[in-house]
Amino acid sequence: MTDLTNTLKWLSTYKPDPATEAANFITQNAIRTPDGTYLVSSHNHDYQAHTDSNGVLYSVDGGYEECTWSNGNGQEECLRLSSDDPFLEVREKLLWGSYGKSGKEPLHYIRLKDMEEEHIKNVIGILSSHRVLTKTCNWRISMMLKELEYRKDIV
Numbered sequence: 590m591t592d593l594t595n596t597l598k599w600l601s602t603y604k605p606d607p608a609t610e611a612a613n614f615i616t617q618n619a620i621r622t623p624d625g626t627y628l629v630s631s632h633n634h635d636y637q638a639h640t641d642s643n644g645v646l647y648s649v650d651g652g653y654e655e656c657t658w659s660n661g662n663g664q665e666e667c668l669r670l671s672s673d674d675p676f677l678e679v680r681e682k683l684l685w686g687s688y689g690k691s692g693k694e695p696l697h698y699i700r701l702k703d704m705e706e707e708h709i710k711n712v713i714g715i716l717s718s719h720r721v722l723t724k725t726c727n728w729r730i731s732m733m734l735k736e737l738e739y740r741k742d743i744v
Contacts, residue, residue, distance in 0.1 A: 612673075616728050618656040619668040619684055622647045627668075627698040628658075629684060653725060672728050679732050680739065685712060701736050709733050 619629040624642040632652040638659075640646050647665055649658040656669055668682045683701040687708075688694050701709075713733050716726055 614672050614724060614728075615653040615656060615669070616672050616674075616725050617668060617670040617683060618649060618652055618658075619682075620647060620649050620658050621666040621668060622661070623664045627684060629686070629698065630656075672724075676732070676735050676739070680736055683729070683732060701732065704736075706737065706740065709737060 617629070618631070619627060621627050622639055622641045622645075626639045626641065626647075628637040628639055628647060628649040630637050630649045630652050633654045634650070635652050636648060636650040638646060638648040641661075643662070643664070645661050645664075647659055647661045649656075651657045658665070658667075668684065670679060670682055674682075680702045681700065684698040685701065685704060685708075686696055686698055688696055699708075704712075713730055716722070716730050719726065722730075
C-alpha cells in the first residue's frame with residue numbers, strides 16, 4: 590500500500606476531537622509584498638520582516654495564534670487562511686515552502702495551485718508520516734488531497 594493510499598485511509602476515519610480542536614482556526618498567516626517577497630509566520634512570536642523594493646517595510650507575526658502584519662502602504666497581498674475558507678480560495682493562497690528537489694536551493698514558496706502533482710504527493714507522504722499531526726497539518730493534507738481531486742475533475 591502506498592503512503593498516499595495509507596493517508597487517504599487514515600483521513601477517512603479521522604475524527605477531530607472537539608475538546609482540542611476549534612471549529613474554525615487559522616491555517617496560514619502570510620502576505621506577499623509588491624516585489625513578490627512572501628512573508629510567512631508559522632508560530633507565535635515568529636516575526637518576519639522585509640523592506641520592499643518600494644522602500645516600505647512589511648512584516649507579519651503571530652503564527653496561527655494571533656495574526657498581525659504591518660499596514661505597509663496597502664499594496665501587500667493578504668494570504669491569511671482559515672480552516673473554513675472555500676477550497677477555490679485556499680488553492681490560490683496556500684503556500685508550501687520548498688528547498689527544491691535537491692533540498693539545497695534557497696527557500697522559496699509555491700502556491701498549492703502551482704505545485705506539481707508529484708510534489709503534492711511527496712508532501713502528503715511526508716506530513717502523514719509524522720507521529721503527531723496537528724490540526725493545521727491535517728487541514729493541509731486534506732487541502733492537498735482536494736487539489737489532486739480538483740485536478741482530476743477539470744481535465
